[in-house]
Amino acid sequence: MTLPVPPSTEIILRNSIATVRDVLLPAVGDDEWAKFNAGLLEGALQYALESLSEDRAGSHRQHLAEALGGLADRVKTEGDASLQLALEIESPFEAASAVLIWVQNNPGTLADDLQQVLHAELFAQLDEELKAAMPIMGAFQRGMRGDL
Amino acid sequence: MNQAERHKRLSGYLVEPLQATGGVSITAEHRIAMGQSRAMYILDLEYSDVSGPRTRRVVARVEQHGHLGSDSRDEVAGMRALHASGFPVANVIAYEESDALLGQPFFVMDFVEGVSTWSEDTADEYVLRLHELHSLPIDDIDFLEPVSDGKGAALQEVERWYNTYHTHIVDEPSPLLEEAAQYLRNRAPDNDRVTLVHGDPGPGNYLHHEGRITALVDWEFIHLGDPYDDWAYLIWMRGAHALTEDQWIEKIEAIAGYRLDLERLHYWKAVNFLMGVCIDQTSHRIYVDGSNPAPNLLAIATGVHLSALKRLCDTVFD
Numbered sequence: 001m002t003l004p005v006p007p008s009t010e011i012i013l014r015n016s017i018a019t020v021r022d023v024l025l026p027a028v029g030d031d032e033w034a035k036f037n038a039g040l041l042e043g044a045l046q047y048a049l050e051s052l053s054e055d056r057a058g059s060h061r062q063h064l065a066e067a068l069g070g071l072a073d074r075v076k077t078e079g080d081a082s083l084q085l086a087l088e089i090e091s092p093f094e095a096a097s098a099v100l101i102w103v104q105n106n107p108g109t110l111a112d113d114l115q116q117v118l119h120a121e122l123f124a125q126l127d128e129e130l131k132a133a134m135p136i137m138g139a140f141q142r143g144m145r146g147d148l
Numbered sequence: 149m150n151q152a153e154r155h156k157r158l159s160g161y162l163v164e165p166l167q168a169t170g171g172v173s174i175t176a177e178h179r180i181a182m183g184q185s186r187a188m189y190i191l192d193l194e195y196s197d198v199s200g201p202r203t204r205r206v207v208a209r210v211e212q213h214g215h216l217g218s219d220s221r222d223e224v225a226g227m228r229a230l231h232a233s234g235f236p237v238a239n240v241i242a243y244e245e246s247d248a249l250l251g252q253p254f255f256v257m258d259f260v261e262g263v264s265t266w267s268e269d270t271a272d273e274y275v276l277r278l279h280e281l282h283s284l285p286i287d288d289i290d291f292l293e294p295v296s297d298g299k300g301a302a303l304q305e306v307e308r309w310y311n312t313y314h315t316h317i318v319d320e321p322s323p324l325l326e327e328a329a330q331y332l333r334n335r336a337p338d339n340d341r342v343t344l345v346h347g348d349p350g351p352g353n354y355l356h357h358e359g360r361i362t363a364l365v366d367w368e369f370i371h372l373g374d375p376y377d378d379w380a381y382l383i384w385m386r387g388a389h390a391l392t393e394d395q396w397i398e399k400i401e402a403i404a405g406y407r408l409d410l411e412r413l414h415y416w417k418a419v420n421f422l423m424g425v426c427i428d429q430t431s432h433r434i435y436v437d438g439s440n441p442a443p444n445l446l447a448i449a450t451g452v453h454l455s456a457l458k459r460l461c462d463t464v465f466d
Binding site for chain 2: 032033036040041043044046064069091093094096097099100101103104105115118119122123126129130132133134136137139140143
């Protein structure tokens with residue numbers, strides 16, 4: 001073993017960002033397409049770096065499953081057969097999709113309550129992902145403005 | 149494919165459509181960053197035809213693995229029909245439907261002088277041009293999907309975009325998108341007028357030079373449908389940072405000469421946000437597949453897609 005402690009992914013990404021920003025981006029000159037890509041690459045690496053510390057996909061899946069689980073008793077007593085089947089779907093994202101389509105097709109108090117619970121969880125996830133995507137989104141917006 | 153190989157193939161390909169008497173030389177190439185669904189190359193050509201030696205600037209527009217859910221077929225057919233009718237659209241020189249030459253279908257059109265930056269001086273003329281597009285006869289148009297009676301204009305667009313999303317899902321569906329699509333299906337309005345629709349109109353998608361519009365561009369989403377589709381897109385998508393909602397509505401009503409039905413307009417606002425969310429999903433699929441590893445796809449698959457989803461939810465559920 002000549003490298004008992006390899007560089008961490010975080011270090012590699014952090015240093016790659018610095019290289020793209022300080023070496024490659026200034027070197028592309030007036031090439032519009034190359035400059036656009038170099039700027040986006042910096043944003044993409046930053047997005048990857050900031051996603052390293054947490055499993056957001058796993059967390060979203062777990063929290064949505066918990067929200068659906070909290071609806072089970074109500075659906076069992078008040079829901080029709082199609083709604084009950086929706087809650088039995090294994091994937092929480094597919095189950096939530098089926099429940100929310102049911103909500104749109106069956107307006108009423110039960111639909112409103114189901115929507116409120118699922119929207120609270122899904123909008124929180126949406127906001128979290130929007131925040132996480134800010135580095136790559138910012139680079140894209142700057143690139144579209146020709147501001148890199 | 150590197151630039152030298154691309155130039156070699158394009159040079160040979162262009163001899164026939166340009167009716168060149170010898171070879172065609174590409175003397176300069178500039179790839180532009182605008183336009184995410186296609187790779188866009190501005191090319192300077194030198195060749196001879198029966199009139200003698202000449203130079204010509206053209207634009208090659210190359211598909212990107214179905215990125216943003218469109219191909220060139222309707223775009224080229226629409227551009228050719230509109231150009232022939234005198235509408236300000238670039239002349240299409242050649243269309244290669246196969247991917248044999250450049251790895252993707254592409255077409256080549258004449259370069260049109262002008263810039264696409266926002267200019268309030270040209271806003272009135274632009275609205276007039278869009279209204280003229282909506283007023284063109286459509287009886288002879290046989291290359292676009294006809295609109296079904298009843299609620300066809302709305303339902304066909306909702307299903308078109310939903311199917312684009314659905315065929316590009318990566319791993320799991322988006323519950324909020326699924327719900328919003330159902331909301332729009334359940335509230336689809338009856339057809340009003342059926343016209344040609346640009347599908348992506350507004351600042352950035354028309355060229356102007358010395359205060360006059362020289363061309364409307366980016367026809368990849370041309371279809372038959374409800375003209376409110378275009379008006380809503382202009383107001384809340386491409387034109388949102390140029391003028392306020394009220395300013396656009398006032399301008400459209402004054403120039404088109406009819407009162408806008410605000411309920412219908414808001415329905416199409418939501419459909420346009422749905423469109424944005426759904427076509428952005430193609431970026432995710434193509435990026436994950438590795439068909440196109442460019443980082444702009446990652447940006448569209450994440451930040452752009454999520455921003456559109458947020459706006460869709462704000463429009464539909466609030």
